[in-house]
Amino acid sequence: EAQVTQNPRYLITVTGKKLTVTCSQNMNHEYMSWYRQDPGLGLRQIYYSMNVEVTDKGDVPEGYKVSRKEKRNFPLILESPSPNQTSLYFCASSLGGVNTGELFFGEGSRLTVL
Amino acid sequence: DAKTTQPNSMESNEEEPVHLPCNHSTISGTDYIHWYRQLPSQGPEYVIHGLTSNVNNRMASLAIAEDRKSSTLILHRATLRDAAVYYCILRGGGATNKLIFGTGTLLAVQP
Numbered sequence: 001e002a003q004v005t006q007n008p009r010y011l012i013t014v015t016g017k018k019l020t021v022t023c024s025q026n027m028n029h030e031y032m033s034w035y036r037q038d039p040g041l042g043l044r045q046i047y048y049s050m051n052v053e054v055t056d057k058g059d060v061p062e063g064y065k066v067s068r069k070e071k072r073n074f075p076l077i078l079e080s081p082s083p084n085q086t087s088l089y090f091c092a093s094s095l096g097g098v099n100t101g102e103l104f105f106g107e108g109s110r111l112t113v114l
Numbered sequence: 115d116a117k118t119t120q121p122n123s124m125e126s127n128e129e130e131p132v133h134l135p136c137n138h139s140t141i142s143g144t145d146y147i148h149w150y151r152q153l154p155s156q157g158p159e160y161v162i163h164g165l166t167s168n169v170n171n172r173m174a175s176l177a178i179a180e181d182r183k184s185s186t187l188i189l190h191r192a193t194l195r196d197a198a199v200y201y202c203i204l205r206g207g208g209a210t211n212k213l214i215f216g217t218g219t220l221l222a223v224q225p
Binding site for chain 1: 148150156157158159160163201212213214215216217218
């Protein structure tokens with residue numbers, strides 16, 4: 001089954017404790033991206049990647065890092081989480097190129113930073 | 115970055131058609147118009163996309179204005195399961211592949 005898998009789905013952590021949210025897709029997609037969703041602000045793009053070793057900042061990259069060492073994986077790294085990073089995070093993937101068809105989204109990871 | 119404008123909310127009755135508008139006056143020639151929806155407690159899901167011509171699929175229809183500065187997502191017969199937030203986004207070529215979702219339109223469907 002074609003899917004985007006995120007882990008963990010729920011996480012409560014404390015300020016400053018490094019964490020990684022993993023994202024994996026099994027569709028051989030070139031494009032992957034991360035979003036955060038906050039009440040009243042909609043979905044905002046954090047980072048995206050057009051292919052292996054190619055990453056770019058979205059609208060809200062501050063406080064986040066990503067890597068794309070393999071095509072299937074695109075982890076989101078919070079080196080020193082802060083309470084303002086408490087949010088619902090979504091990973092998405094699609095084929096590359098201009099007309100890339102649909103984005104496939106993961107089920108989301110709810111992160112709480114105390 | 116090309117942005118879209120949608121109404122914050124709309125309401126419909128079950129089994130009636132729904133027309134969800136989207137304005138994208140800064141659209142470029144290579145931008146595709148995509149629609150996604152997000153059901154409660156789920157990730158967004160793809161609905162439909164198009165470039166210039168109107169498009170139909172099993173979920174909905176997409177009507178694109180001749181000047182491409184606006185589009186309308188049409189749900190032909192709304193059901194209670196169509197209650198969701200609908201996002202209109204532009205996706206195109208060029209040097210960037212940023213995708214700006216915005217806050218979307220919250221569609222309420224009344225029985």
